[in-house]
Amino acid sequence: MGSKEDKASAAGGGFFSTIAAGVKSWSTAVHKSVNGIMGYEGLEVINPEGGTEDAEAEASRGRWKQEDRDGYWKMMHKYIGADVTSLVTLPVIIFEPMSMLQRMSEILEYSELLNKADECDDPYMRLAYTATWFVSNYYALQRTWKPFNPILGETFEIVNHCGISFIAEQVSHHPPMSVGHGENEHFVYDITSKLKTKFLGNSVDVYPVGRTRLVLKKSGQVMDLVPPLTKVNNLIFGRTWVDSPGEMVLTNLTTGEKVVLYFHPCGWFGQGRYEVDGYVYSSEEEPKVMMTGKWNESMSCQPCDLEGEPLPGTELKEIWRCAPAPANDKYQYTYFAHKLNSFETAPKGLLPSDSRLRPDRYALEKGDMSKSGNEKSRLEEKQRTEKRMREAKNDKYTPRWFNLTEEIAPTPWGDLEIYEYNGKYSEHRAQIESSTALTDADPTTIEFNPWQYSDVAE
Secondary structure, three states: OOOHHHHHHHHHOOOOHHHOOOHHHHHHHHOOOHHHHHOOOOOOOOOOOOOOOOHHHHHHOOOOOHHHHHHHHHHHHHHOOOOOOOOOOOOHHHEEEEEHHHHHHHHHHHOHHHHHHHHOOOHHHHHHHHHHHHHHOHHHHOOOOEEEOOOOOOEEEEEEEOOEEEEEEEEEOOOOEEEEEEEOOOEEEEEEEEEEEEEOOOOEEEEEEEEEEEEEOOOOOEEEEEOOOEEEEOOOOOOOEEEOOEEEEEEEOOOOOEEEEEEOOOOOOOOOOOEEEEEEEOOOOOEEEEEEEEOOOEEEEEEEOOOOOEOOOOOOEEEEEOOOOOOOOOOOOOHHHHHHHOHHHOOOOOOOOEHHHOHHHHHHHOOOHHHHHHHHHHHHHHHHHHHHHHHHHOOOOOOOOEEEEEEEEEEOOEEEEEEEEOOHHHHHHHHHHHOOOOOOOOHHHOOOOOOOOHHHHO
């Protein structure tokens, strides 16, 4: 398993130090593997190369049958090395009944961590709570099912989850770009996301070309996140599993303080899988709080000295634990994820462009694979038709709830165009909530309509 010093060396070298300029000085200062003191529990055998020993188990989960694997391997091997984000039309058998916009919103499940961060007077614990909130999202990212690519103009909205209002919109189809805005009395959360992939045959690397901005309202402090990449292993052959090795860097742009967390890569026998550890640093690059845990279980922290060692008289304190999830859930959904799909949580006056209303998603949720595949093909064809109409009219697609800015943000994986929330959804929602004309109609009767032109919707 290696000693604590061995792991400290591996982490201290900045495994993903190229993530951003200047990060190396933070991660090498005293970036030790504090998780080593916790031991390794629940190890499992993982074959990184993918084997046939668990092919039957994968087939029983509804993923690939032997003839399916062989056929898709012949089709997809020519794309090795390519970005397949929107290149290949995939069968619904590998999809989950959720769109990427819905998956974006899963980070809101543990928003109470941001409420604590906003109320916290200790600047380093404030960062610890905030960084843990971002780590908590990785439990959802471990799912090996693919969400549906959003249709251009598709939206997803949440109203009054812990006081939060959230709106996400698909603002570009090629390249696929999603934008989200969430807000409550404690924080404002904005994200522009453009995924970039590299298909490697039996695996795919997913690069999060995006920008995240988080503002804590009490202090007015602005946080910026740079996450590690995600690797989907054994995509076709063997048991599919997800890993996110590398460094996650959270920077307080207001004060210069920073969190650097190292996500350990999974070894052959599960060694290091799920493990996260690192430090909260002062603006003078001194470690102040050590953080350790597993992104699928819990995170803990403890004040530390300049060498990164726990301060005498202090204890390791758990600050987050993953909520219990439904047993044997086919798609590994949490209770919160199920709420995102439920029409019972849909707000009054649900937008007809909402992901819940997608007929392919809804059919898959009901177990009708054939209908789901047919509806997916129909929606994709309508999207192509609308694109041709837009080009013929020399029109440019304009998002409804977000505006494209002139800002171009550099990321470790390429430049990113930045969209900003235009405030119109808040006005729209206020009108809906104050209206007495709108009744709580059955949202399942609303036809999915993200289209720019009315004749496409017919």
